[in-house]
Amino acid sequence: MTELNNLALQILSDGKGILAADESTGTMTKRLESVGVKSSSQNRLTFRETLFTADSMSSCIGGVILYDETINQSANNKKIPEIISQQGSLPGIKVDSGAKILAGSKDEKITEGLDGLRERLRIYNDLGARFTKWRGVFTISKAYPSRLAVQSNAHALARYAALVQEANMVPIVEPEVLMDGAHSAKDCYEKTSEVIKECFDELILNRVDLTGIILKPNMVLPGSDAKEKILGEEVAKLTVDCLKKSVPKEVPGIAFLSGGQSEIEATENLNLINKYNTTNFIMTYSYGRALQQSALKYWSKNPKDVNGTQKIFNHRAKMNTLAAQGKWSKEIEKE
Ligand code: 13P
Numbered sequence: 001m002t003e004l005n006n007l008a009l010q011i012l013s014d015g016k017g018i019l020a021a022d023e024s025t026g027t028m029t030k031r032l033e034s035v036g037v038k039s040s041s042q043n044r045l046t047f048r049e050t051l052f053t054a055d056s057m058s059s060c061i062g063g064v065i066l067y068d069e070t071i072n073q074s075a076n077n078k079k080i081p082e083i084i085s086q087q088g089s090l091p092g093i094k095v096d097s098g099a100k101i102l103a104g105s106k107d108e109k110i111t112e113g114l115d116g117l118r119e120r121l122r123i124y125n126d127l128g129a130r131f132t133k134w135r136g137v138f139t140i141s142k143a144y145p146s147r148l149a150v151q152s153n154a155h156a157l158a159r160y161a162a163l164v165q166e167a168n169m170v171p172i173v174e175p176e177v178l179m180d181g182a183h184s185a186k187d188c189y190e191k192t193s194e195v196i197k198e199c200f201d202e203l204i205l206n207r208v209d210l211t212g213i214i215l216k217p218n219m220v221l222p223g224s225d226a227k228e229k230i231l232g233e234e235v236a237k238l239t240v241d242c243l244k245k246s247v248p249k250e251v252p253g254i255a256f257l258s259g260g261q262s263e264i265e266a267t268e269n270l271n272l273i274n275k276y277n278t279t280n281f282i283m284t285y286s287y288g289r290a291l292q293q294s295a296l297k298y299w300s301k302n303p304k305d306v307n308g309t310q311k312i313f314n315h316r317a318k319m320n321t322l323a324a325q326g327k328w329s330k331e332i333e334k335e
Helices: 003-015 025-036 041-053 082-085 117-125 147-166 185-203 232-245 263-276 291-302 306-323 330-334
Strands: 018-021 061-064 090-094 100-102 110-112 129-138 169-177 253-256 284-288
Touching: 003 018, 003 061, 003 090, 003 100, 003 253, 003 284, 018 291, 018 306, 025 041, 025 082, 025 291, 041 082, 041 291, 041 306, 061 082, 061 110, 061 129, 082 090, 100 129, 110 129, 110 147, 129 147, 147 169, 147 185, 147 263, 169 185, 185 232, 232 263, 253 263, 263 284, 263 291, 263 306, 284 291, 284 306, 291 306, 306 330
Parallel strands: 018 061, 018 284, 061 090, 090 129, 129 169, 253 284
Antiparallel strands: 100 110
């Protein structure tokens, strides 16, 4: 077993999942303002520190994805990566610099950040990062995602992953097919399959060690404006089937993004995915909103009640860790 494979398994094993706390300052500002909190550097740190010092960090969260601002911050004279490591979790870092309009396509996006990445990776590794994230985004419409968007983003993801492994860290490869739109689950299945297959073609071409990556895909879902909704069982079957056919068997684990699902939906669907999982892939969570939403809402109203906020976060983390083992139920959710 390679060192990178070991690291990936350390993050994902035994129902553990990933806390995606890597919202850029722009995104975090939107999240904080939506609950009436001013987006100051201190407020962003205080909320995140509240999560990172919660009990579930040791029992449920195998890794935390940080943003550049946070990995450089300290709380109570301790550096944030140190706080996370002391909980037995691994610090990770988002290293892309965001999705920009793709020249040659009218309104699709390409994720940037390859320039100078080798040097930045060294700095992040010195700061304690053991894994990284890069997110490519794809929209579904009649014409999209275009071949240009699929190929360009897959190429960038693979070049990123090769550089990250060279720096002895585990790359999270995140091709996100967005839920926005009125497309059907079948459309999502087809486009997600195409995108993931292209990513692996490029990863292999770039000689990435597939045993030392984590794939972070979307679940197969109908668009958020679709007329026809489908049952969780169908989401799970389509998702497992899509991944079974498009992900090489060397990959140790898959950690889903929540992508705009409600907290309960994201937990329930992950649980069903694990019930239907006929592959050898670990299937767990790498959630942002679906782990933080309720905790953030409570914290915004009760900023001094650290225990209260942590209790809510601990519950969500515990529910998702049960779901990652197919052991969640509506009854347990209410306990
Ligand atoms: P969500 O779970 O809120 O979709 O965030 C996960 C993530 O890291 C998106 O890049």
